[in-house]
Amino acid sequence: MYFRTATALVCFLLITGQQPAHSFDSPQTKTTAATASLEREVHADMNFLADDELHGRGSATRDEHIAALFAASQLQTLGLEPGGDNGTYIQKAALPSPLSPQLQQRLSKFENTPRTETWNAIGILRGTAAPEEVLLLSAHLDHLGVAADDKGDSIYNGADDDASGTTAVLTLAHLLASGKRPRRTIVFALFGSEEMGGFGNRAFLSHPPIPLPEIVANLEFEMIGRPDSSVPAGTLWLTGFTRSNLGPELARHGAHLVNDPHPKELFFQRSDNYALARQGIIAHTISSFGLHHDYHKPSDELRTIDFTHMTNAIASMIAPIRWLADSNFKPQWNPGGNPGQPPPDSKH
Template sequence: MKRLSLAAVSLIALMAAPALAQQTPTISENSVTAHIGFLAGEELQGRASATRDEAIAAAYVAAQFRLSGLTPVPGMDGYVQRAPVVKTTPSGAATLTLGGVTLNQGADFAIMRGGLNAASGAVTVAPSADPAALPAGSETLMVAPAEGPAVRALFGAAMRSGAKLVLLRRTEMLAQATSDGGSRDPVIRLADAAPSTGPVILVLSPEAYDRVAAAGGSIAYDPGASQVEQGFTSNAIGWLQGTDPTAGVLMISAHLDHIGLRSDGVVMHGANDDASGTVAVIELAEALAAMGPHERSILFVAYGSEEAGLLGSRYFVEHPPIPLEDIAANLEIEMIGDQDPQLPEGVMMMTGFTRSNFGAALKERGALVGPDPYPEQNFFERSDNYALALKGIVAHTVSGWATIPTYHTADDTIANLDIPFMTNAIQSLVAPLAAMADGGFTPEWSEGGRPAAR
């Protein structure tokens, strides 16, 4: 048998490359496990927003983008967009005063949100924990939630109630979420944004809650002194150039930060939330680059500081590396490390599914996605997709289990991930997203589906 020369072999390989490039790459469990092992491993200590650990995670994602053949966005000098932030650390010695009685942070209550602002006012006790029945316009609103994940919907309703101070009776879930008392957790905002004026939300021990509810009258919250410092949060961004600059850009994103190391020494690893989505972005970048070139350019983004208030995505839309009007659609991927038992086997939920034809088009092309079974919890507005949706871009989030019991607990670890489900979920997105990048289909809002700009 005659041996082919090296030049002949190279020529045959080049001739075969276009056909091979169009085959759908296989997402391997080994690769998924390797990426999640680093991002949610002990070394990164939970990737807390606007910390060195978050910056390392962004550098890792950027390195994976480069390995996959992505380039910096034209006009950027690298793969990381840094957003200046202001970090304010509370004193840990806040107080609540009711008449002549003083309640102390740590012993009597923990800070859930907004603990830097003083607040006071007459106490109103909610008649039930039904989010739809919360009194509106109260100065201080007291609510006794039921145990379980329904507290999230109640939390959102309390945020929108107009109260300046919200006092929640501690449940087991709230106890886990605030076990360190919020005593030294920094409050982070974008440097060019005004300080938050939203409500102060505190979690009271059952004894303290019952005492305040029985006493009634007016109550005052004093945050004590605080420490202010400058910092930055990191968005990792990669670019896959398309062949038609007029075809628009497909954007695929996730958030790379989590809660990090709590002041009580517990690491909040955030394996599902949202190392899983970040791994999906890395894997999709590699797969779609291997299948290219595509007609549309594809933008891959891993945001920082989502947990601090969707800061990375907010900075992105205010300082976009490309014109926002060029983005045809955005798919955000969050918490795909396990599946909701209410969904069909293997299927992810898409928030705001009926707001546009994007989800239906992905499903028709083979993506394992379906409607959100929890529309009352407004998940469409609670992830990074929303910043883009407010700018008119068709943008949705897919998730495996949005109300997973490990959400924002120390149990959100690699050991509690369903790697086969996660791998299959990512695999199901490859061909549909490639078709979106190659074809002429552009997602559109349904009538009344586009959120009003704020």
């Protein structure tokens, strides 16, 4: 089911006009008709991406390709410019042959299926006054697939990881493309094969649809399907929050973002944002992963998703992202925050 333009525009106007000051889980947000409509659309995308019929969207499998085509079809329906190969919305990349022994060992736990290519889905909303300044919104559309051992539930549906992030990017594309065209260009990218080592992201960096130096900021969406009890209710957290001034500035403009409460997990380095950050691009991941026990297990299913939390989380980011897309603000790394440069006190 596609998000009809009129519905998207109404949701955008109503939700952004009712942003609570303290939490996106406030009663005011939960009861709006616009949010109810938005939640139905979130359900629709999640129901497709995390259904058993997609067999866990295994990295570089037929099912990852189907997920990429699903995303691409939505980006095309919205009238976005194609960012893929040969005027399409799909970017295809060959995998190394043979795969490394370490990767082969990891894949041996899952169904033996050909893994020779990966696919990204990319759409571009061209800016008006500053089209050469780009905001990249991204997520990874793959997951682990099907276990080789068929005892019990063998499908790794990846509802939270990362059907939730993919749905967030598609929903934001629907809403932002339905409103007034932004000052800056927004690229919506869904990466393949993140779970195998970021091969889709590597393809994007090797053959970017826009020059990499034009990317002002990247926001990756990863695992927002459930709230994290480690942070205040109605908030999301941003990896590498103190590395740049992007998070604090988004928070000043209404984003319910706080610092990553799990620094020992090194989440800043564990999503597709990190490869972009290594190129010097201001790139962070938005999440609410609370280290739940369903991570990378077949139990990461739709029944575990808190759809009210997820819908309100997505809605809460519309106005801050719109502000960033319409502003002159260019985020900067804080001293020592750029992973593409050695720390100031390094001798290397």
